[in-house]
Amino acid sequence: MKKYILTSFVLLLCIPFITKAKEYKGAELRTNETFLYGRFEVSMKSAAGSGIVSSLFTFYDNPDFTTNWNEIDLEILGRYNNEAQFNVIEGRHKMHEHRQVLAFNPHEEFHTYAFDWTPEYIAWSVDGQEVYRQDGEHIARMNKPQKIMMNIWISEFYDWTGPWNDSILPRSAQYDYVKYYEYKKDKTFNLKWTDDFNSWNMERWSAASHTFDGNKVDFTSDNIKFKNGKLILILSKEAMPVRETETEEKSSEGKGQIQEVKMVDEKQLRVTFQGDTYAPYANKKYFKVDGKGAIKTKLHRDLRTLDVYLQEPLSEQTTNKLEYTGPGLKLQEVEIEKK
Structure with missing residues (x-):
């Protein structure tokens, strides 16, 4: 060696x-609990606009995640009006991506999206109908407990999300509910809980307050709102002053x-x-x-x-x-x- x-x-x-804050603000909500297998379902309306990502995903965030990456994605890019993107990331960040054409504009109305995660396969559905499935050998490596997460952010990878113009701000992604079903030994799914977002259940959800390279926003709890039975994750432009510690x-x-x-x-x-x-x-x-x-x-x-x-x-x-x-x-x- x-x-x-x-x-x-x-x-x-x-x-x-x-420390200089980023010019733009986004939001991320994540569960306090982790889940191993199950069905993860959301009713959401994504944000329109080039450069924007709206999502529901699960992620293994233990310290060894770099060599045991486990992530399952539903991502909707604001640049497209008829597409969702599905992804499984495993091992040392090996991605298994799929672009799914939709029969509707996901930014105009609420639609239901879900993925079933089992030891044998991962399958995505739209409005109750399975549309895509992965069952390759990599599925066996998807065996780490993961948190449920939702976020809205602006990507710096313009070849993926399209060029960014902040004249469209503010924007928001809205979530009507999230459901979690446990995966049982008889290979069926049993509904364990539903969150209708009438209020912030802090025993279940926490707000993120970080950023990462390739992301043009800081995540902040200020951009998380609960209104009329909806969770609203907001993108905004905020000229934050430079912060100075004592x-x-x-x-x-x-x-x-x-x-x-x-x-x-x-x-x-x-x-x-x-x-x-x-x-x-x-x-x-x-x-x-x-x-x-x-x-x-x-x-x-x-x-x-x-x-x-x-x-x-x-x-x-x-x-x-x-x-x-x-x-x-x-x-x-x-x-x-x-x-």
Whole structure:
């Protein structure tokens, strides 16, 4: 095994620490409980507009998710008026995508969408009719408990979602209900609960308050509304001021420590943070390899894991150093093993 060294530097918070919020605000609601198999059903009306994603999905958010990824997606892009997209993501982020043509415009009226997740298959339905199924060998790897999530956001991947123009704001995705059915040993589904969104059930749902690379919005609970028996997730433009913390006369040692660094391939590293994570602020400008900056970073949904993409492949012959100069880390050296 070839080993590489990651070096990071201590910061003393003796001056105000400044964090710039993103220009746009979105929303995400997620269950507190996790679920292993079942039927996940929603009645929703998605948001129209190029660049916008409205969704219902399930996601495994434990620390080992980077090597045991489990995610099942129903995503509706605002750029299309007759399409939904289904996806299973497993293992090391291997995607199994499908684009489904719809007989209606999903942004104009409420329609029912569901997916059945079993050990043998995952099947999606629209208005009570199954329209697509996956039953390949990858289904056996979809065996991690997942949370139910709904969100609305703006993607920076314009080839996927279309170009963005904020003149269309504000926009919203509306949800009439969510139902969860447990999967039983006799291979049937039994309704366990329905949320009609007459109010916010905080024992069941929590709001997200993060962002990630490729997402133009910060998620905020301010953009979650319950009105007339509907959950409304809102996209808005908000000129948020730069936030400034009080001056602290103490070291940042022990905060946002790097737990491990793994090589995904010769031009990609996966960095996992622990403690009070600063991963959301660890963008590409903070990373260098042999004095050369990273070309991009990608934050995972757990906020603890960051992919770092390098300009040049790591050398097989020499020991490289990945230098981190961003906020919140004490001095440390982390070995990177190349298989």
